[in-house]
Amino acid sequence: MGKTLEYPKESANTINRYKERGKYDLQTIHQLINTSPVLHVSFANDTDEDGFPALLPMIGQMGSFAYPSAGIDEPLDLYLHGYVSSRIMNLARKKQGEGEVTSNEASGMAVSIAATKVDGLVLSLTPNSHSYNYRSAVVHGYACLVSDPEEKIYAMRLITDSVLDNRWANTRTPPDKSEMSSTSILRVRVVNASAKVRAGAPHDDRKDTERADLVDSVWTGVVPVYERLGDPVPSLDNRVDEVPGYIRQYVERVNRLNEDYAMSVTRDK
């Protein structure tokens, strides 16, 4: 039995409201990041004078180039993928020193990264006690551009296989020279992180549950919510007659996992 690793609780990541929903273990947080098709990434926007942080949807995955066999509950970096001259990549490059390739982690760009899943509509007697079942993770770390081509390919494979398991091995690889130079990868060294999870039935105050007129007229319960993958639709140029097994299996597996989780939290344990 190994021990459960947790991120340190610092002022930036400690959950204060609904403390009991707070989670700090690596497994919960990494799993949320790795099963979210889209992450939201935020950073201070140097060029904007109005004070709005930059905020954008990106694709990313947790992994370890140094220890590729590391488990989901072990220390991992967060890899983000983007176009070479996008704002975030330009800014990261600027921070690392114009034109200069550096592996100095301390010089990275501070980023906040969120992954959120809605698992159910929690319908109670009165609007104030309505809620969602949800799982959310927020990660803070320092982002640096990856310069080692091998690490870049490691991250590209990780990210491609997060779109669909085993997709990398079933497509034309490796990336050619122009593909390598048009894509940038950021490696985020995570310094702290937290998750928040709400699961279970609605809960009302006694002032409402004691009113028979309310309890007899207001339906209470949970409407499960989950992301679903539909049947694959071939492109007009596709010449492979049957949908390959690794695609069908992925669709089935993800659909089962997503629906099962949402259903499992409709009632209190």
Place this chain on the structure above:
Amino acid sequence: MGKTLEYPKESANTINRYKERGKYDLQTIHQLINTSPVLHVSFANDTDEDGFPALLPMIGQMGSFAYPSAGIDEPLDLYLHGYVSSRIMNLARKKQGEGEVTSNEASGMAVSIAATKVDGLVLSLTPNSHSYNYRSAVVHGYACLVSDPEEKIYAMRLITDSVLDNRWANTRTPPDKSEMSSTSILRVRVVNASAKVRAGAPHDDRKDTERADLVDSVWTGVVPVYERLGDPVPSLDNRVDEVPGYIRQYVERVNRLNEDYAMSVTRDK
């Protein structure tokens, strides 16, 4: 025929990469916000010395208290809902001047707000041309706490009905004194916004489409992705035998809309 209103293109919100995917019309942006169960909200975090912007999932809706009949394509504010002493509400209160109620919009807190939907996995011949079908909106604006109780109730109703249509009218309302004081509402005056939409089939470069070995072996197409609402699960305390019509109809309508959209963008128009 009215004219199509658009947000101004400023440096903070102009789409530079894949320009043709950029959208600035109010309708597209407002609709994305209003049909996303969760938004991501980012703002500069005064108390954090490490430079990480605050980033959190919140529930919000576009609406107009001054012109409640305004259409989705007309100027609207964004209302966000939270606990009275959460960090974002405390910060907004501080910005408005301790204890002082002000309606001076200029003194609001700068916030960035994102809504993103993944509509499909776009599977092409090579990892570099893989993509998602997606719709994302980012809104920049200044947030102030709502002090007028009528506006607060207007926003609470808007937000409750965004969880499930007509839920407000079918629950115990209005909020009582302690509910009114434990809930805060932020009104965000939007100054600029943009959306980005990717729809359609995968597209590969000629260098790959000309290779028969690839085209004959790699399945290409789109796996539709959409959020699904499951069958409502009554709580153990529920005493209303049948799931009410407004709940059943909402579940059916949202499921139809979500699936239809994801399917409609699996092929190019």
